[in-house]
Amino acid sequence: MRDANTGCGGTPDHRVVVTEVGMRDGLQAIARTMHTDDKKRWIDASYAAGVRHMEVASFVPAKLLPQMADAEAVIAHALTCPGLVVTALAPNLKGVQRAIDSGVHRIVVPISVSEAHSLANVRKTPRDMIDAFAEMCAMAAGRAQMIAGLSTVFGCTLQGDVPQDDVAALARQAVAAGADVVALGDTTGQATPRQVGEIVEKVRAVAQGKLRSLHFHDTRGLGLVNTLVGLQHGIREFDASLAGLGGCPHAPGATGNVNAEDLVFMLHSMAFETGIDLDALIAVRAVLAAALPGEPLYGYLARAGLPSHMRPSPAGAAMNAAGTQASVSS
Amino acid sequence: MRDANTGCGGTPDHRVVVTEVGMRDGLQAIARTMHTDDKKRWIDASYAAGVRHMEVASFVPAKLLPQMADAEAVIAHALTCPGLVVTALAPNLKGVQRAIDSGVHRIVVPISVSEAHSLANVRKTPRDMIDAFAEMCAMAAGRAQMIAGLSTVFGCTLQGDVPQDDVAALARQAVAAGADVVALGDTTGQATPRQVGEIVEKVRAVAQGKLRSLHFHDTRGLGLVNTLVGLQHGIREFDASLAGLGGCPHAPGATGNVNAEDLVFMLHSMAFETGIDLDALIAVRAVLAAALPGEPLYGYLARAGLPSHMRPSPAGAAMNAAGTQASVSS
Numbered sequence: 195m196r197d198a199n200t201g202c203g204g205t206p207d208h209r210v211v212v213t214e215v216g217m218r219d220g221l222q223a224i225a226r227t228m229h230t231d232d233k234k235r236w237i238d239a240s241y242a243a244g245v246r247h248m249e250v251a252s253f254v255p256a257k258l259l260p261q262m263a264d265a266e267a268v269i270a271h272a273l274t275c276p277g278l279v280v281t282a283l284a285p286n287l288k289g290v291q292r293a294i295d296s297g298v299h300r301i302v303v304p305i306s307v308s309e310a311h312s313l314a315n316v317r318k319t320p321r322d323m324i325d326a327f328a329e330m331c332a333m334a335a336g337r338a339q340m341i342a343g344l345s346t347v348f349g350c351t352l353q354g355d356v357p358q359d360d361v362a363a364l365a366r367q368a369v370a371a372g373a374d375v376v377a378l379g380d381t382t383g384q385a386t387p388r389q390v391g392e393i394v395e396k397v398r399a400v401a402q403g404k405l406r407s408l409h410f411h412d413t414r415g416l417g418l419v420n421t422l423v424g425l426q427h428g429i430r431e432f433d434a435s436l437a438g439l440g441g442c443p444h445a446p447g448a449t450g451n452v453n454a455e456d457l458v459f460m461l462h463s464m465a466f467e468t469g470i471d472l473d474a475l476i477a478v479r480a481v482l483a484a485a486l487p488g489e490p491l492y493g494y495l496a497r498a499g500l501p502s503h504m505r506p507s508p509a510g511a512a513m514n515a516a517g518t519q520a521s522v523s524s
Numbered sequence: 525m526r527d528a529n530t531g532c533g534g535t536p537d538h539r540v541v542v543t544e545v546g547m548r549d550g551l552q553a554i555a556r557t558m559h560t561d562d563k564k565r566w567i568d569a570s571y572a573a574g575v576r577h578m579e580v581a582s583f584v585p586a587k588l589l590p591q592m593a594d595a596e597a598v599i600a601h602a603l604t605c606p607g608l609v610v611t612a613l614a615p616n617l618k619g620v621q622r623a624i625d626s627g628v629h630r631i632v633v634p635i636s637v638s639e640a641h642s643l644a645n646v647r648k649t650p651r652d653m654i655d656a657f658a659e660m661c662a663m664a665a666g667r668a669q670m671i672a673g674l675s676t677v678f679g680c681t682l683q684g685d686v687p688q689d690d691v692a693a694l695a696r697q698a699v700a701a702g703a704d705v706v707a708l709g710d711t712t713g714q715a716t717p718r719q720v721g722e723i724v725e726k727v728r729a730v731a732q733g734k735l736r737s738l739h740f741h742d743t744r745g746l747g748l749v750n751t752l753v754g755l756q757h758g759i760r761e762f763d764a765s766l767a768g769l770g771g772c773p774h775a776p777g778a779t780g781n782v783n784a785e786d787l788v789f790m791l792h793s794m795a796f797e798t799g800i801d802l803d804a805l806i807a808v809r810a811v812l813a814a815a816l817p818g819e820p821l822y823g824y825l826a827r828a829g830l831p832s833h834m835r836p837s838p839a840g841a842a843m844n845a846a847g848t849q850a851s852v853s854s
Contacts, residue, residue, distance in 0.1 A: 386793030
């Protein structure tokens with residue numbers, strides 16, 4: 195058996211891209227609006243920690259999402275960081291035009307597989323969204339990379355079950371429409387590990403190397419499990435949010451993104467390289483805490499610390515509560 | 525690539541044993557002592573939900589662990605449940621004698637791989653524990669199944685790194701001493717996925733089919749990830765605690781067991797059979813809540829519910845907060 199690092203048959207590629215999406219998906223899910231200067235501080239601190247992919251804004255009407263009203267200013271700042279790949283979300287032609295004008299490198303267009311969710315989210319059927327996406331791709335050609343962000347891929351709270359064949363069909367249409375990248379999103383936090391493997395293989399069969407990225411929420415505690423399955427099936431790009439911003443994983447219906455620190459910890463423990471300094475990434479939580487006082491910050495690693503076998507030197511004297519509580523236990 | 529259900533090279537065995545260890549590992553980790561009648565109610569409710577393996581008590585001095593002072597009474601009750609496999613922990617000869625006399629089916633003896641932890645936990649070196657374990661096995665022969673519960677297998681808060689070769693050596697000694705089963709315990713919540721695969725293979729090389737069971741804590745959010753790797757490496761027995769009793773996964777040094785409901789959910793989502801009714805298992809949390817008012821009950825699934833693709837019928841009208849929050853997102 196091959197080890198879990200390379201997966202069963204995946205490419206032995208040890209480099210993984212972690213895209214920080216907290217500035218977009220995290221911030222849009224909380225009620226408060228983060229000040230533009232705080233967003234810039236967050237971007238700078240994440241960049242200093244080694245994060246080289248960030249989704250920093252969404253081009254939607256400020257009336258709908260006031261948290262994203264400063265998209266252009268935030269992107270302009272992010273573009274000053276050398277080597278930072280800057281992504282924005284845009285759900286329609288007008289948004290894509292704004293995104294192109296802003297100079298972002300990558301534009302994510304959400305395309306729901308679930309018709310019910312698509313109508314609720316963008317007032318278009320998936321088929322109509324594909325037609326619009328084709329126009330967006332033509333508009334962006336040579337100016338920005340277009341990502342078809344397939345959403346409700348693993349289930350929909352409106353429609354219920356989402357057939358895997360529908361996912362594959364939409365992925366094929368997105369590629370035909372001009373997608374540079376296909377990303378699969380667990381919008382509603384319903385993905386399960388076996389399903390992830392099945393859907394990744396079905397979509398790869400139609401999208402080949404354009405299937406690049408997975409976006410999980412941790413609603414049911416399987417965010418990292420699903421990530422592991424994605425890794426084993428050859429995926430090397432994952433979205434995550436610092437401190438799991440944007441949703442309490444312990445509340446009903448919560449939709450927090452996979453926690454970035456916990457994800458990077460898991461990846462490093464498996465000898466994957468992310469280019470991210472984990473201690474520095476954890477320190478970025480202080481920027482969030484200062485910018486959003488009282489907002490809950492989630493995450494296991496930030497509280498428990500690295501295990502001894504991942505610390506530079508064995509902590510012989512570092513007896514802590516865990517050691518004490520473990521007494522007379524198996 | 526084979527799917528994640530059967531693993532890369534494991535036996536295509538769809539039956540998984542989930543051992544509820546909350547009555548032992550969970551209860552010994554909280555300050556309060558659960559009333560014997562409440563323990564009986566918990567056992568009965570879990571049994572009614574289909575749980576057929578429980579670790580219900582520990583034979584240690586009542587002075588050290590007053591929570592376990594009623595071990596004999598609890599075991600006597602558990603033994604009235606037809607088909608229930610009843611396990612107790614015993615750290616020494618006296619404890620094993622009491623366990624044998626109580627009539628339990630299986631006795632777990634904790635044997636630390638870390639010398640520092642072993643000395644702190646049972647005042648014996650690992651080598652001395654193996655000698656004692658050999659005596660215990662001779663004593664129990666034909667009367668109870670003896671489980672060598674190797675602990676601090678994945679790291680130790682006292683010693684630091686625990687060499688994998690030490691784990692394999694101790695497993696070999698435990699088998700030679702008469703172990704019927706070898707179980708690997710992540711006592712300090714430090715296990716990482718790649719490490720789990722490596723250690724399982726190393727121990728299997730010396731213990732073969734006697735390596736049966738894994739015991740994870742969820743201290744760093746990898747409890748279910750490590751379980752998935754165990755499954756992929758052919759392990760089909762896992763310990764867990766209802767509601768993750770015994771430790772807050774979000775507090776420093778916490779050592780909560782893997783949450784039983786979340787584990788069963790993951791297993792069922794992968795088409796593994798546990799014999800457990802998930803709704804009934806979640807309902808058992810009410811027994812815990814009544815017996816330990818104010819004690820935090822953890823778990824993702826109990827709060828978020830089953831995803832739509834695992835519910836009997838698509839919940840067309842069940843739009844909830846997750847659906848709403850997902851708007852204009854990937």
